[in-house]
Amino acid sequence: MLDHAAILALRTRDETSWTERDVMLYALGVGMGTDPMDGRELPFVYERGLKVLPTFPIVPSFAGGPLFQIGIDTRYLLHGEQSVTLHKPIPTRGRAVVEGRMLGAWDKGVGKGAVFAQEKILRLVGDPDPLATVVTTAFGRAEGGFGGPTTGQPAPHRVPERAPDRSLAIPTTPSQALLYRQSGDLNPLHADPEAARVAGYPRPILHGLCTYAIAARAVLAACCAYEPERIGHHQARFSAPVYPGETITVDLWIEADQVAFEARVEARDNLVVVKNGLTRLSGAFPQ
Incomplete structure (x- = not known):
């Protein structure tokens, strides 16, 4: 049986690194540079004047974290939400410390699953200030009924009720x-x-x-x-x-x-x- 207090007490600390190759491989993986003559996208996949996509912090922070120390049955785990907040420009290469903690665990009830939110903060080695904050929310379909809170999960952003711009x-x-x-x-x-x-x-x-x-x-x-x-x-x-x-x-x-x-x-x-x-x-x- 999962324990709510124990879940929220989980903390992790990992080290990670990346190079220009990782930055370019990620950009290629999300479709940048499909047209190699497009001068707007080329800087994301070419080392000359290389730019880093703002979602790149997902890559160096992907492995590890407290979410996978809870004991969730990962066969029934679904990725629900994702966010990245940037605190300063991302260097094209770097070494960083990734500190993880659980933000919340919400119980939907027996047979209804549970929602878990994990935060990871990246700091460049030698820099006490954060580089990026990555938050992942996951839905455990097999985890409901452990006695956690049923309310308090942050509300999703609502898009306007009009035609898109x-x-x-x-x-x-x-x-x-x-x-x-x-x-x-x-x-x-x-x-x-x-x-x-x-x-x-x-x-x-x-x-x-x-x-x-x-x-x-x-x-x-x-x-x-x-x-x-x-x-x-x-x-x-x-x-x-x-x-x-x-x-x-x-x-x-x-x-x-x-x-x-x-x-x-x-x-x-x-x-x-x-x-x-x-x-x-x-x-x-x-x-």
């Missing part, structure tokens, strides 16, 4: 998941047809974190002139899987210093695959 259609490639997984998420669900079938899918699905980054690409293109330092925060909730090769349409609602967004697959009756999205734009990094 911009919509960008971004294609994925049939091999996109095979490339994205080279950034560290090696779950066979995204590569092995048999593993996908066992999980109930007709074929491997795209990583949710890849779709999440594609939504950030849309904001970067539509609102930031491809200047990654203009994005200070990016959050979203996952609602359905994408299959590699599908085109993702990202709808954007632009309001001053923030952009609400959703993503859908038109070819599947406009199925919404990412919802409750919010990107905060900033000339200065939040503290």
